[in-house]
Amino acid sequence: MSWGVMGWGVIEEGWRKGPWTAEEDRLLIDYVRLHGEGRWNSVARLAGLKRNGKSCRLRWVNYLRPDLKRGQITPHEENIILELHARWGNRWSTIARSLPGRTDNEIKNYWRTHFKKKTKGSPDNSSKVNKRMLKRQQFHHQQQQLQHQQQHCLQDNQVEMKKMVPLLDENEQKVPYFPQMTTSFYSHTTPVDQQEQGFNYLNPTTVVNGSVCEVNNDDLLWDGLWNLDDVHVNFGGAPKPTFHNLVTPFC
């Protein structure tokens, strides 16, 4: 099958393919709001979308999820990606779980465009890379200011969600989705704080098998990242414990 032949936005075997329209996005958001994440193959039937389950899930996970962090990968996130990739290789979803608001697709794309070539590494590239890094940092600074402003809007949204939760319960939805839950949980510091401080806002101690342990600085980052992962598992729509959720770092 070739898109050159098929073209985009075509209907093949009853399923639409290609770029999503605003209307399709709206239908999918409404569906998730009512039914929660999962059961993606029901979307076509229940939401009237002519998209297959995989396409719907992908669209939601990579683009529509409200807890996604928009904007450029920050230098700090870049460092984390580098370190985690050195440790885990191309396990993008695992890496993504350590970067709240980032998707595996995003990280994968970022890696491909930045580091895959960098590792091949011609010396000439380094100045180009530095230039881009500088630009990104400038952009990042602008983003931080923007996010400061947007934080107020976010708080308003959280209030709206609190209003929605009882309504969802009323509807007896099995697993209601709380779009702002992860965001609000992280936001005991603001996203800006998180970026500025890296992940140092995480506890300087970590809980292992129920007991609190002191950790050294090297371990701090990793344990903190791992805790974030746990947080996401607990609050991000209560996914079932799968192999991927339970995968242990450093093994």
Next chain:
DNA sequence: AATAGTTCCAACCGCCTCTGT
């Protein structure tokens, strides 16, 4: 100003694992 090269990113595919029957 035009063109070539690069980056970004949305979306697809095939494969694998998990879960329910």
Next chain:
DNA sequence: AACAGAGGCGGTTGGAACTAT
């Protein structure tokens, strides 16, 4: 135990936007 369906993952593609020459 075997099978089918659903979900998740990593790899890949292609077009748009941006940058360098």
